[in-house]
Amino acid sequence: MARTARPPVIAVMGHIDHGKSSLLDYIREENIVAGEAGGITQHVAAYIAEHNGRFVTFLDTPGHEAFKALRTRGAAAADISILVVAADEGVMPQTLDALAAIKEANIPYIIAITKIDKNNADIAHTKNSLVEHGIYIEGMGGDVAYAPISSKTGEGIPGLLDLVLLAADLLELTADPEASATGFVLESTQDPKRGSSATLIIKNGTLTLGRLPAGRQGFVVAGDAYAPIRFIEDFRGARVEHAGPSEPVRISGFSKLPTAGALFNVVKSKKEALDATRSVVLGDRSASQNGLVETPVEGVGELPLVVKADVAGSVDAIVHELAKITHERAVVRLISSGVGSVSEADVKTAYAAGGVIISFNVGMDAIASELAERDKVAVFPFSIIYELTAKVAELLAERVYRASSRSATA
Incomplete structure (x- = not known):
C-alpha cells in the first residue's frame, strides 16, 4: 500500500507557567487549565486540533523541572516542537531543559513568544534572551522560526499554526494506513474499573477493532505488557472503531502497567503477545538508580517512604525529585512505590518500616484509612x-531533630 501524508504530532514545551496550556486552550476553545492543580499541567495530554482544514495532534507537556522525564518523553513521540517563551520573563531554566530534550529527539522546533498582551511584555528583550542562550531565531542570525502570540486575544496564533503546517510540509510526514499500528506509549495509569490503561500515539498504521478473522481480537504489545483490543477510546474518551496515524488513543486491560515511552505494536494472538513480552529484557528500574536508597544505611537516620501516584509518569517524576533531597545526617529511603489509590498493603508496609505514605492525585481505600488511623501511620x-x-x-529534617533530641536526653 502506498504511503500517504499523516498529520504532524506537536509537543508544546517550555518553562513553568509560560503559557503552554493557555495556548492549547485557545486552539481547542476549551479550558483545560482548571483541571490541573495550581494551574500547572502535570501530565502529558494529547489533543487533536484543526487548522485550515488540516488536523494537528498536540502534546501538552509539563514545564516543572520535576517532570523532566515526561517532557523528554513528549519530545520523543513528536515530529515538531513549539517552544514557548514568555515575553515578560524570557529564557528560563526549564526553557533550556526543554530545548535539550528537543535536540536529543532531533526534531525541528518553532519559538512561540507568549503573553505579548501583558503590560510588562518585552518582545525585543525576549528575542535577545533567546540569542544569548544560543537560540538563533530568524532575523537575528539564525533560521529558527518564531511567532509572538497572545492566548488571551488570539493574536499571532493563526500565524504560529501556519508555521507548524509549513514545518510539517517540509518534513513530508507519511504513514501506511493499511499497516498494523505501531507507535509510542505516552502515559500509563491504573484505572479502578478498567485496570492498567495507557495512552498511545499511533505513528504508523491503523488500530482497528474486529479486523482479525473469526471475530478474534488483536493484542497491543508494549515492552513487557500486553492488552487485548476490546475497545478503543479517542482523546475525548469516546469509543471509536479505528484510529489512524498521529492519533492519540487509550487502551485498557494491560497485563501490567506499560512503561511510558515504550514502543508498541499489534499482534494477532495472546500467544504472540506472551512470546513478545517474554523476550523483553527489562532494565534495572530500581529507585537506587535515581539516588534513593532502598535498604537501611547503618549510622544514618532515615525517612522510609511509600509513594503512590495516579500515573506511572508521576511516580517517575516524584522519585526523580525525591533523590535531590539531601541531609548530612539522614536519607530518604523508598520502601515502595506504585500507581493507584493507597491500599491496606501500603499502610502495612509503611507501618512495618516506621515510615510515612506520600500520595499524589490518588485517594485512599476505606480499609486502608481505618488501618492508618489505628496504627498511627501518617498519610x-x-x-x-x-x-x-x-x-x-x-519530614526528613524532623526525623533528624527527633533523633538528636533523644540522644541528648539519653
Whole structure:
C-alpha cells in the first residue's frame, strides 16, 4: 500500500507557567487549565486540533523541572516542537531543559513568544534572551522560526499554526494506513474499573477493532505488557472503531502497567503477545538508580517512604525529585512505590518500616484509612509536586531533630 501524508504530532514545551496550556486552550476553545492543580499541567495530554482544514495532534507537556522525564518523553513521540517563551520573563531554566530534550529527539522546533498582551511584555528583550542562550531565531542570525502570540486575544496564533503546517510540509510526514499500528506509549495509569490503561500515539498504521478473522481480537504489545483490543477510546474518551496515524488513543486491560515511552505494536494472538513480552529484557528500574536508597544505611537516620501516584509518569517524576533531597545526617529511603489509590498493603508496609505514605492525585481505600488511623501511620496527600517535595524535606529534617533530641536526653 502506498504511503500517504499523516498529520504532524506537536509537543508544546517550555518553562513553568509560560503559557503552554493557555495556548492549547485557545486552539481547542476549551479550558483545560482548571483541571490541573495550581494551574500547572502535570501530565502529558494529547489533543487533536484543526487548522485550515488540516488536523494537528498536540502534546501538552509539563514545564516543572520535576517532570523532566515526561517532557523528554513528549519530545520523543513528536515530529515538531513549539517552544514557548514568555515575553515578560524570557529564557528560563526549564526553557533550556526543554530545548535539550528537543535536540536529543532531533526534531525541528518553532519559538512561540507568549503573553505579548501583558503590560510588562518585552518582545525585543525576549528575542535577545533567546540569542544569548544560543537560540538563533530568524532575523537575528539564525533560521529558527518564531511567532509572538497572545492566548488571551488570539493574536499571532493563526500565524504560529501556519508555521507548524509549513514545518510539517517540509518534513513530508507519511504513514501506511493499511499497516498494523505501531507507535509510542505516552502515559500509563491504573484505572479502578478498567485496570492498567495507557495512552498511545499511533505513528504508523491503523488500530482497528474486529479486523482479525473469526471475530478474534488483536493484542497491543508494549515492552513487557500486553492488552487485548476490546475497545478503543479517542482523546475525548469516546469509543471509536479505528484510529489512524498521529492519533492519540487509550487502551485498557494491560497485563501490567506499560512503561511510558515504550514502543508498541499489534499482534494477532495472546500467544504472540506472551512470546513478545517474554523476550523483553527489562532494565534495572530500581529507585537506587535515581539516588534513593532502598535498604537501611547503618549510622544514618532515615525517612522510609511509600509513594503512590495516579500515573506511572508521576511516580517517575516524584522519585526523580525525591533523590535531590539531601541531609548530612539522614536519607530518604523508598520502601515502595506504585500507581493507584493507597491500599491496606501500603499502610502495612509503611507501618512495618516506621515510615510515612506520600500520595499524589490518588485517594485512599476505606480499609486502608481505618488501618492508618489505628496504627498511627501518617498519610500525606498532594496534588502539586513541589509541595510534596517540600513536605518530604520537612519530614526528613524532623526525623533528624527527633533523633538528636533523644540522644541528648539519653
